[in-house]
Amino acid sequence: MRTPIIAGNWKMNNTVDEAVNLIKGIKNGERNADVEVVVCVPFTDLWQVKKEIEGTNIKLGAQNMHWEDSGAFTGEISPLMLKEIGIDYVIIGHSERRQYFNETDETVNKKVKSALKYDIRPIICVGETLEEREKGTEKDVVKRQVKAALEDIEGKYIKDIVIAYEPIWAIGTGKTASNKDANDMISFIRQTVSDKYGEEISQKMRIQYGGSVKPNNIKELMAESDIDGALVGGASLKADDFLKLINF
Numbered sequence: 001m002r003t004p005i006i007a008g009n010w011k012m013n014n015t016v017d018e019a020v021n022l023i024k025g026i027k028n029g030e031r032n033a034d035v036e037v038v039v040c041v042p043f044t045d046l047w048q049v050k051k052e053i054e055g056t057n058i059k060l061g062a063q064n065m066h067w068e069d070s071g072a073f074t075g076e077i078s079p080l081m082l083k084e085i086g087i088d089y090v091i092i093g094h095s096e097r098r099q100y101f102n103e104t105d106e107t108v109n110k111k112v113k114s115a116l117k118y119d120i121r122p123i124i125c126v127g128e129t130l131e132e133r134e135k136g137t138e139k140d141v142v143k144r145q146v147k148a149a150l151e152d153i154e155g156k157y158i159k160d161i162v163i164a165y166e167p168i169w170a171i172g173t174g175k176t177a178s179n180k181d182a183n184d185m186i187s188f189i190r191q192t193v194s195d196k197y198g199e200e201i202s203q204k205m206r207i208q209y210g211g212s213v214k215p216n217n218i219k220e221l222m223a224e225s226d227i228d229g230a231l232v233g234g235a236s237l238k239a240d241d242f243l244k245l246i247n248f
């Protein structure tokens with residue numbers, strides 16, 4: 001059985017003081033012990049949040065990284081630097097990075113390889129635009145993204161990789177994919193992984209849904225057969241809401 005994973009993506013929100021307040025609210029709340037909980041916070045909050053979650057089972061994630069260890073890459077953060085802080089996860093290829101910061105299938109693949117080298121678990125984001133869905137090409141797009149992200153990755157790593165299916169039209173819009181559509185795409189992603197690595201390995205990979213996940217729709221999403229968790233933006237910014245998601 002795959003352990004459900006609920007991850008908060010704080011995006012570009014929370015100063016250090018705000019981050020400490022939020023994480024205190026989350027760690028002091030009652031949390032379902034059978035769910036893996038991750039908070040993916042801005043770089044500047046990582047150290048302080050790491051201190052706050054010590055001794056709890058809350059995991060820490062970053063929202064991006066470079067693939068090189070060091071070098072002349074002004075403004076970038078390396079996997080070595082993140083490893084030093086002791087992060088567990090890193091989001092790679094979020095649609096906002098693909099859209100605004102030139103992230104490509106190729107850089108996603110480089111970052112995934114680099115994260116695995118440092119024992120940091122990648123949460124790889126994939127998903128189609130509204131236009132691609134309306135044209136009926138959503139599965140082609142997602143398949144291309146999944147295959148490119150996993151190029152030259154050995155099967156032994158698949159259990160450590162999380163994929164988040166986030167249809168771009170559902171992010172921050174209040175529109176969610178229907179439970180059935182989300183589950184259908186997620187089982188298609190698992191099939192794509194199975195085609196490459198075989199059924200047994202593909203069953204070990206956790207695949208989340210993301211896009212306007214809220215306390216009032218999490219239960220139905222998690223009831224679907226292939227959905228292993230959620231990657232949550234807006235509703236991860238309030239301790240009460242995030243706790244409701246964890247305790248779906």
Ligand SMILES: O=C(CO)COP(=O)(O)O
Nearest residue numbers: 009171172211212233234
């Ligand atoms: O992009 C997301 C998580 O990575 C989803 O954001 P929202 O939950 O705010 O729609």
